[in-house]
Amino acid sequence: MNDGIHIRRALDEDLMGLAAITLDCVAGGASIGFMETLTLEQSAAFWQKCLESAGRSERIILVAQDADSDVLVGTVQLVMAAPENQPHRADIAKLQVHRNVRGNGIASKLMNAIECEAWALGRHLLVLDTVTKSPAEGLYLRLGWSKCGEIPKYALWPNGEYCSTTVFYKDLADRSPVTRADCERNDDVF
């Protein structure tokens, strides 16, 4: 499955595919910024803003696409830190993989690709947060991210209950030297 997955930057025409992935993740109970009342239209409105922001180079949006069916199955974002004194920093956000294809290494592949995008832009210090004790927490630890700590009651699950968040960081500059060719191979560079 993973071998037939193509990772690339999102295009405007990916709008509804992205909206469908978010709708599926929220329907599956993921706490990613939305409540369980989310509709496809609301999800599309969110992604429209993200794509516009990417058009202003404020963020990079990657998609994972099934090479056989062309269906989008996952996504992740690199959001540039805005302050003038943080030109080396960015946030990783909205890592999502459709429930039908989880456990095939697609999120790992997306993370490796977005870290390569960050490295190429000189954004070597990356920060993210995720629901405490979620499957994503294990994923980030496995990918070499460092845990900073937990914030209780940080957000809500889609059903309205509180969930804690765990904050992680990763300094890509701590890794061995990485070349553009390493990243283009796209197999666990960082």
Ligand SMILES: CC(C)(COP(=O)(O)OP(=O)(O)OC[C@H]1O[C@@H](n2cnc3c(N)ncnc32)[C@H](O)[C@@H]1OP(=O)(O)O)[C@@H](O)C(=O)NCCC(=O)NCCS
């Ligand atoms: C978290 C999430 C993105 C992971 O996506 P995924 O594509 O299933 O992730 P991966 O397959 O790369 O890794 C998940 C697990 O599958 C395992 N795995 C990887 N490749 C595999 C394969 N070929 N076969 C079976 N299992 C595999 C990994 O070991 C990993 O387990 P571990 O992290 O506990 O060690 C997905 O569950 C999701 O979208 N959740 C909802 C949204 C969300 O919570 N996002 C995080 C926001 S911060």
